[in-house]
Amino acid sequence: WWPAGEGTQKLYDLAVSWENEDGSTAQTIERRIGLRTLELVTTPDRSPEGHRGESFYFRVNGRAIFARGANWIPADQLVDRCTPAVYRHLLGSMVEAHMNMVRVWGGGWYEQDSFYDLCDELGLLVWQDFMMACAIYPDTRDFVAELTAEARYQVRRLADHPSIALWCGDNENAKAIWQWWAKKPGHAKRVAIYQKTLGALRTTCEAEDPSRRFWLSSPSNDEFGGEPDDANRGDVHYWNVWHGGQPFSDYYNVKPRFCSEFGFQSFPEPRTLTAVVAPEDLNPSSRVMEHHQRSGNGNVLITNTMAREMPIPKDFASFCFVSQINQAMAIRTAVEHWRRLKPWCMGAIYWQVNDLWPVASWSSIDYHGRWKVLHHAAARFFAPLLASIVHDQGALTVWVTSDHSAPVTVAGTLEVVTWSGQRIASVPLRASLAAGASRAIATKDVDRLLAGKAQRHEVCCFVRLSGTSGGRHVAADNFCTLVPWKWVTVPDPGIRTALRSGRRGLELHVSAKRVAPFVHAEITGTEGHFAGDWQVLQPGRAYVLPWVPHADRGQRELGLAEARRRLVVSSLADFTM
Incomplete structure (x- = not known):
């Protein structure tokens, strides 16, 4: 059995029977x-600076795995709505976006058996928190007995699943005790309570399942005391960009071994909100919209950051979509940076994949299972082969990062193109990487690339690579701007589309005369998405976007004629003033 992207998920039906003395079957237990x-x-x-460190990575079947994934919260406020179909859509969407790990957050609930069965089938490693979060829990005899009985039951229920990778004591309790509340009266008492409670939980868990690690808390370095957020060891939660209001570039300042929480918010798509919010309240600062926001000043943070990074949207519907682009750019910045750091950093698990009601949140898939821009971006920044461009101190550096288990050889180009479609520089690229490696393959001076033909705000940079790994074709591409998106003036991109029937269903063929930022295609009134949606299109290049109906959310197959009538294509230029 392998995690998704590493190999197949071979599963076996096992039956164990006990017989009575007369040969009759007393009991049979079946497991997969x-x-x-x-x-x-x-x-x-x-x-590298000489500080004490400690690796943190999962090794499956002898192979080091970079954990690519997201945090999971309950999929609904009512358990009976969390059906196998809902689970299959959400978990399947994670695998479609090249994820291989899901963290079941300790502020929710233990999921149903069908959830873990699907993780086994799909190859999603499960980081399983015990259900304690952001609080100090009592150390009374009754509570400790209840906690250890709960842990014993859950470990016995779940331990046969190959997807279970880690038992984690809680979410952010160690961080709360040693950081949030460290200077408040009663610190020593809180420490003693926590040590007693979590010590009992650890002892129970390790006795029940010696085959897996018990990890004290998330974040932590598995020790009582110290620095739960020490980036040099253990896992970290990094929230300076969202809660701290720092620029996206602040992610470059942290080099974690494994980041198990970080996030940025956006609004869901307009129809998710119009179904539950009256027209007069479709305003980010309305009383109702602020109620549909559980992060204090979350709508203010979304709006302020959009003003810092993006052009001003022309209406509320555009506001929703531009907020999603902004969110995607934030998380993309972090993930690409941390993937470049491998093997120092070996995991990026963003907060969060799903929602439990129609709301502005950190999710990449909204309550109705509709992919936000972030989830489409995740399918690219979590791809096994990542090409990325770093713009720093007047230079562009192209990186290649591989999660392939075989060496990679690639060739391609770095191109600088004006928004109107004129190519002003093209640099040939070629590189070979060891299995699972990451390294810079070229650095070029920006002024020399521009050569006086354009200014920084007038161009977009594209990298495109293809090659082989283990005898199989691999490819990666990416883009980079030299200024914030708000400084970019984009002419009509001249998008051309043709919706056709392909071998596997509907396909949208797309091209553009000029650079087309964040092209979005939608078959209105349906539940589904185009794989490869929300890309920045390079002029003159042909793109094929397969239609993926959300069958587990009830979407029927569409005929070509109906799909063509419903098709709407837009880009960033259509959303802004």
Whole structure:
């Protein structure tokens, strides 16, 4: 059994029977199992600056795995709405976006059996929190007995699943005790309570399942005390960009071993809100819209950051979509940076994949299962082969990052193109990487690339690579602007589309005369998405976007004629003033 993207998910039906003395069957227990080895590797080392460090990565069947994934919250406020079809759509969407891990957050609930069955089938490693979060829990005899009984039950229920990768004591309780409340009266008492409670939980969990690691808390370095958010060891939660209001570039300042929480918010698409919000309240600062926001001043943070990064949207519907583009750019910045750091950093699990009601939130898929821009972006920044461009100190550096288990050889170009479609520079690229490696393959001076033919706000940079890994074709492409999107003036991109029937269903063929930022295609009134949606299109290049109906959300197959009538295509230029 392998995680998604690493190999197949072979599962076996196992039946164990007990017989009575007369040969009759007394009891039979049936399980579906997978065979694999799994370790959490925490080996002492040193950071490049000489600080004490410790690795943090999962090794499956002898192979180091970079964890690509998202945090999971309950899929609805009512458990009976969390059906296998809902689970299949959400978890399947994670795998479609090249994820291989889901963290079941400790502020929700233990999921139903069908959830873990699907994780086994789909190859999603499960980081399983115990259900405690952001609080100090009592150390009374009754509570500890209840906690350990709960842990014993859940471990016995779930331990046969090959997808379970880690048992984690809680969400942010250690951080709360040693950071949030450290200077408040009663610190020593809180520490003693926590040590007693979590010590009992650890003892129970390790006795029940010696095959997996118990991790004290998330974030932590698995120790009582110290620095739960020490980036050089353990896992970290990094919230300076969202809660701290820092620019997206602040992500470059942290080099974690494994980031198990970080996030940025956006609004869902307009129809998700118009179904539950009256027309007069479709305003980010209305009383109703602020109620549909559980992050205090969340709508203010979304709006202020959009003003810092993006052009001003022309109406509320455009506001929703531009907020999603903004969110995607934030998380893309973090993930690409941390993937470039491998093997120092070996995991990026963003907050969060799903929603439990129609709301502005950190999710990449809204309550109705509709993909936001972030989820489309995740399918690109979590791809096994990542090409990325870093613009820093007047230079562009092209990186290639591979999660492939075989060496990679690629060739391609770095191109600088004006928004009107004129190519003013083209740099040939060629590189070979070891299995699972990441490195810079070229650095070019921006002024030399521009050569006086254009200014920084007048161009977009594209990298495009293709090659082989283990005898298989691989490819990666990406883009980079040299200024914030709000400084860019985009002419009509001249988008051309043709919706056709392909071998596997509907396909949208797209091209553009000029650079087309964040092209969005939608078959209105349906539940589904185009794979490859919300890209920045390079002029003159042909793109094929397969239509993916959300069958698990009830979407029927569409005929070509009906789909053509419903098709609407737009881009960033259509959303702004």
